[in-house]
Amino acid sequence: MAGIIESSPAHTKFSRYDIRVIIKFSVILGKDASCIHKDLVTVLGENAPSIQTVRKWIKAVSEGQDDMEDExxxxxxxxxxxxxxxxxxxxxxxxxxxxxxxxISTETSMSRTSVEF
Structure with a gap:
């Protein structure tokens, strides 16, 4: 079918950042969570994020989060x-x-954990 990317190893090399940007782009297009998730599953197969993760990122984008990097x-x-x-x-x-x-911790004013390392 024209316009549909078939799932193949070349198309499944998306980073988490890439997937979040795709979700952000899809939200801007007005797609809902189930549609976005379905698209991701079509392209990524078992490597697609869960519907809960998609919903989490949709919420973040909707609340104005621009940065798609991990905290x-x-x-x-x-x-x-x-x-x-x-x-x-x-x-x-x-x-x-x-x-x-x-x-040693008391004498050096360092935490005990730091001294143990």
Whole structure:
């Protein structure tokens, strides 16, 4: 059929970002969730997002979200294992190699978790 993209390996290499942009574009065209989901399943097959995911992104677009990138995940501060903290631990251990993590944490004002790493 003319105008329909057949599902093939070449057409299923869409990133999450690509899929979200397609959803955003479809919302602008006035398509509803079931229609958008059906289109995605036609092209992506089992790699298509669930209808719930499609609805979530439709809601985000409808509420004015322009950025289709993933939100950064919360993680440990990059400086937790930095050179400065490693030096603090080494200096603390130079006096007594049998100090506990709790003692080093108190002495260096670092969290116990950071000391353990």
């Amino acid at each position: 950064p995940l919360p993680s440990r501060a990059v400086t937790a294992c930095g050179d400065a903290n490693i030096s603090k631990v080494l200096v603390s251990l130079s006096d007594d190699k049998r100090k506990t993590c709790e003692e």
